Amino acid sequence: MPEFLQLTDRRVVLFGMANRKSVAAHVGQVLTEAGAKVIHVVRSDERREQIRKLVGDVPIHVCDVEHQEQINRVRDEIAAQHGTIHGFVHSLAFADYSAGWLPFHETPRRAFLQAVDVSCFSFIAIANAFRELIDQENGSVVTVSISTTRMAAENYGYMAPVKAALDSSVCFLAKSFAKFSSIRFNAVCPGLLKTSASAGIPGYIDSYLHAEKATLRKRAVQTDEVANAVAFLLSPRSSGINAQGLVIDAGMSINYFDDGLVRPT
Numbered sequence: 001m002p003e004f005l006q007l008t009d010r011r012v013v014l015f016g017m018a019n020r021k022s023v024a025a026h027v028g029q030v031l032t033e034a035g036a037k038v039i040h041v042v043r044s045d046e047r048r049e050q051i052r053k054l055v056g057d058v059p060i061h062v063c064d065v066e067h068q069e070q071i072n073r074v075r076d077e078i079a080a081q082h083g084t085i086h087g088f089v090h091s092l093a094f095a096d097y098s099a100g101w102l103p104f105h106e107t108p109r110r111a112f113l114q115a116v117d118v119s120c121f122s123f124i125a126i127a128n129a130f131r132e133l134i135d136q137e138n139g140s141v142v143t144v145s146i147s148t149t150r151m152a153a154e155n156y157g158y159m160a161p162v163k164a165a166l167d168s169s170v171c172f173l174a175k176s177f178a179k180f181s182s183i184r185f186n187a188v189c190p191g192l193l194k195t196s197a198s199a200g201i202p203g204y205i206d207s208y209l210h211a212e213k214a215t216l217r218k219r220a221v222q223t224d225e226v227a228n229a230v231a232f233l234l235s236p237r238s239s240g241i242n243a244q245g246l247v248i249d250a251g252m253s254i255n256y257f258d259d260g261l262v263r264p265t
Contacts (some may be wrong), residue, residue: 004056005235008035011082012133012234015041015065015126016144018092018184020054021196023144026227034231041074065092065122066114068129075129078243086135087183087234089145093197094118095159101202107158115197120166127173127185139183140234143170144226147191147249155203160241167245182240186233191221191249213261216251 006150012031017024017040028038040060042048048060059081063074078085094112123143134141149164174185192211198204212220230246232238247253255261 003035005034005147005231005237006233007031009037010035010086010234011037011039011056013039013078013085013088013130014091015063015089015122016178017042017051017055018047019050019196021194021223022091023190023193023195023223023226023230024089025054027089027091027230030224030227030231031234032226034057034235036231036234038083039078039085058118059259063220065125068125068254071122071125071129072250075084075133077131082168084135085130085133087140087142088126088130088134088139089230089234090123091221092118092122092140093159093163095157095162095201097157097202100130100158101155104152104154104157110204112162113163116165119159119162120169123166124169124173127177131177131183134181134183138236138239139179139181141173141183143172143185143186144186144230145187145189145245147247148190148253153207155201155207170245171243184233184239186238186241186243187245188226188229189234189247189249190226190247191215193221193223193226195223211252214252214255214258215249216255218260219250221248221250 009221014024014028031038041063042051045062045065048062051060061068061074063076065071087117095115099108120252143166145167147158170185170187177183192208229246
């Protein structure tokens with residue numbers, strides 16, 4: 001019987017692995033186990049050396065997505081070395097919290113615009129640069145968002161509006177690419193995760209523990225659960241899903257009035 005996801009030998013470019021706790025690290029592991037050929041893209045030469053120790057002998061390219069010329073260069077490198085790809089994963093986000101916690105209306109302009117550039121516009125820029133390299137009939141692109149951008153968590157601050165822009169970009173890219181291809185664009189939208197990146201958000205641990213109590217199963221979403229969903233959206237088995245955000249929050253969004261939260265013991 002053929003393997004269910006039908007990912008064997010499909011080439012997937014994976015942007016954003018920073019360490020073993022990254023969403024991208026878990027995605028890479030799931031894809032590899034499913035038979036896909038993973039091509040990593042990381043931000044710097046130093047990061048490449050760090051990642052090499054974790055992933056072994058797989059292709060790792062370097063690209064700082066804040067620079068269009070680097071996006072174009074890495075596209076050309078991948079085209080020359082690997083040929084047509086079957087999709088890419090955008091697992092990139094950055095927020096500068098060096099100014100400390102500030103109320104949203106005091107968000108620094110430079111920090112907000114940089115967050116938009118790295119966390120949202122890079123998705124558009126990569127899609128545009130790679131548009132002719134992706135399998136036009138069966139290509140799939142996935143980005144990593146958050147479970148809701150309508151919850152005004154004070155410590156998450158301006159990243160929720162940035163992720164809202166990312167969510168909207170998924171729809172607009174799907175529509176735009178439909179003019180000339182059947183490439184699909186989707187997002188996975190997880191609840192709070194235990195990653196190194198999230199640890200940099202002020203007060204995140206308290207939010208994480210509260211979110212865990214709000215899940216139906218009283219256990220937080222695991223990063224490998226997110227990776228499994230990414231793999232599904234990349235696979236031909238999800239061919240009818242396009243321009244969607246797949247929420248993975250273990251039921252948290254319907255459980256805000258759980259007895260254990262309203263009347264804690």
